[in-house]
Amino acid sequence: MARKPRDNEHTCPHGVSRRGFLGSLGAGAVAAATLGRPGETAPPEVADAVEPSKVTLLVNGRRHRLLVEPRWTLLHVLRERLGLTGSKPGCERGECGACTVLIDGVPRYACLTLALEAEGHEVTTIEGLMRGEELGPTQQAFAAEDAFQCGYCTPGQIMAAEGLLRAKPAPTVAEIRLGMSGNLCRCGAYPHIVKAVRRAAEARKGGGR
């Protein structure tokens, strides 16, 4: 919206154009935001491609067969179709990390991933980290180190930590700070988050997964 010629906008005859201002909303519309900046018209073939397709998603070890519109994000499908509301929408444009899930063990923003893209891959959400009734080691570490305040970023942080530790089982503090920097925490729980990731690394060494 910042790029629109300002004069044109202020004199728009039939009121003010709101195009773009509310551009990246609603779960479905997010796909448009990933294709172009709000304010740019999405290519018509995308706008028309609303025919749902059948997909099979593998989420937390379970197979789900679903009808999915091509522009739906994985975040939308997880939350609204599968009832897995642990992954949070914070910005729906890849800027905050609240929606982080693992795809084949690698942290990904579910708001920037189309549900269709996830087919054939293994998706893990915060709900998938439990070991039966017990918290997983990373979850335990976050609870023990008080690595959260409001908790809204927490599922995303834990998934990011999980991904980081799978790739790098013994990260240094500098690596943790950098590795976790794709996940905003407005409560500023970072010092405790770093401690929690270190603790989780220790716990996993001792036989965690």
Add this chain to the structure above:
Amino acid sequence: MTSHLEPVPGPLGGRHPRIDAAAKVTGSTRYVADLALPGMLHAALATATVASARVLGVDTAAARAHADVVAVLTAADVPANSIGVIFGDQPLLVTDRVRMVGDRFALVAARTAEAAWTAARLVGASLEELPGVFDPVAAVADDAPLVNGASNVFRTFHVQRGDTAKQAKRAAVVVEAEYRVGGQDHAYLEPQGCLAIPEGRERITIVASCQCPFYIQQGVASVLGLPLAAVRVEQAPTGGGFGGKEDYPTEPAACAALLAWHTGHPVRLIYPRELDLQATTKRHAMVVRHRWGADRAGRLRFAEVETFMDAGAYVGLSTVVAERANVSAIGPYHVGAVRVATHVVYTNNLFGGAFRGFGAPQVTWAAEATMDKLATRLGMDPVELRRVNVLDDTRRTICTGQRLRTPVLAREVLDRAVELAGWDGFRAAPPAADGAWRHGMGVSLVLYGCNLHWGGQRLDRSSAVVILQADGSVVVRVGLTEMGQGNLTACQTVAAAALGVDPSQVQVWQPDTTTVADSGPTVASRGSLMSGRAILDAVRRLRVRLDPVAAELLGCRPGEVELAGGFARVAGSPERAVAMQAVAKEMSARRIETIATGWHRTKARRFDPATGQGAPYEFYAMACHVARVAVDPGLGIVRVEEVTAAHDVGRVLHRDALEGQIHGGVVQGMGWGVSEELRLDRGRLVNPNFTDYVIPTSADAPRITIALVESDSEAGPCGAKGIGEPSFIPTAAAVRNAVCDALGVEVDTLPLTPPRLVEALGERHPFAWVVEAATRPATEHEPATVGPRA
């Protein structure tokens, strides 16, 4: 001095896991966006993208025609179209006039969120643009366009103490400065959201992400024309607030309530991030003018402060914010004569609201900058100058004439922070520049009033309910909210300590306006202390019935019963004990009332608003932050390496949560000071996203070293003082002073973004010679070699 106390045994001051830990690490906490009901509709708002215009008409036909749309409402559909928290200067939906970006034309309810927002974009408003005013100083000019009412200056607050003209004659140095302190967005990670559930035309429930359910209750009742008792507000688990969910959530709640009322369906409204950044309240931008003088010895002789506070287009809470800014303008220093004027000014910018610190951070930033300027002019160490002026037990009168209760720990926090940060060593031998990076250290103090200001004291009360269950477990309800700061856990801790049971036995449930009486807002760092005191009162009343039963079981007198370790026991002979479960079971068997209510209100105080003299707050907390930074002068990049935070906290309730508050305050304060810039173009935010509005990540967060100065005072429950805001206020000022120390120039505009620092360096910028060489008049013949200045 009563610091360095031994920890108290029991849950107080400990680190037991928070009450909500398991839910939050498993993703099972249900925030409002995670709640859905059968038949639920989704709401969307049609809003203005210009800041000042006349509304010629609102056309909703296209929106109504959208297949999934169920209702489109305009101002004509609102029973009472006014939403201001204190003053009625804001319509819920605009009719004739747009005063700021984000003003609402229409509300839409549809079967999907996507359809609702698509339809909202189809609402056409015919507008005739009007001139606007976008600077609080420009807005007070006689010829400035009027924003809202007969004058752009809505109100002015004063502090007047002593004779500044006379004292000015004794000043050896005088600093005059104008500070431009920018605003800030709360950027709570969970956007604004609520769910409205109507029950016929009788009553309505609102589940909202919010700090102040009672504000929402009043707002919704007034918009729908319902009695307060017909509006039930339950706080949903809230993903961060920081003040942004104090006053503002009443607006989305009223919108959802209207749509629910009209359609008869539950309606959920969740703000998309872009709208949340674009349309919600902000920390007030302020222009602060200073004239402060000190004598040769560094003693402050007088201080004059004039502040122009950018309220935006609607007053909201601005007058209350101004009250705090007004009496916080001098900080914890002793000054002979003071004159403060704080103007609340309308502009067509986004409106200001509550935000952690509530007006104090901006004036503290200015005061601490002036202290450093005075130190430079006097050739004194900045810490030394502060030591000469800081309040302590012997000199404890603040600028409002209020004598503080002892212990006054401002000097103590200063000394502790400075020592821990290694100030003297750093000053004696500053680290050499490493590569481009230059190092600096800065200090800042704060005096924070731990309650609502005198002007809001009618709201300064709090309610609690304690229910002893038949199995000995305990339910606690309070009227103040949890938003990440740990209020549920603090309440759990206090109740557990008072009943002598393990915290795991106590469940504190989310606030609901039908379970407790109006407890005022959860703001001003008052949550734990106000709820805690009310809980203690409830436990006291419960024990009137509990102790006789326990005494009977124990075979002692009721006055001898004490509760500890999960037992009721005879004071002095702990071996004579009976488990709390047994007492609860007995009370239940005998049908004795096991529910008790509690109440707390702050002491009435005297204050004269005309002169700003009196007791604006009941008691105060002090804090001192020292920041160590590295600055790259070529690029203007600031790296905050360490913040040392010393806090006067009274007694610690929960150590992890307390430290968490300090961490969060420091990180958010650093963001405000360095990177978070609200870039407004004629009232419209041009960076409404997290790529361009830059909040700190884990890689930016500094090392944070904490010193807690504990004391026994008559503060909150078990002596606790608020921490949420004192942890935020000094950081940005300390960072500013450190950056100026590193660069050797003064920067009087916040935030300290790279372009600002490069500009402030001017001729001292490492590449200034390039610009100079390029712009030098061609006629001048100089040697062919060019290079940086010495």
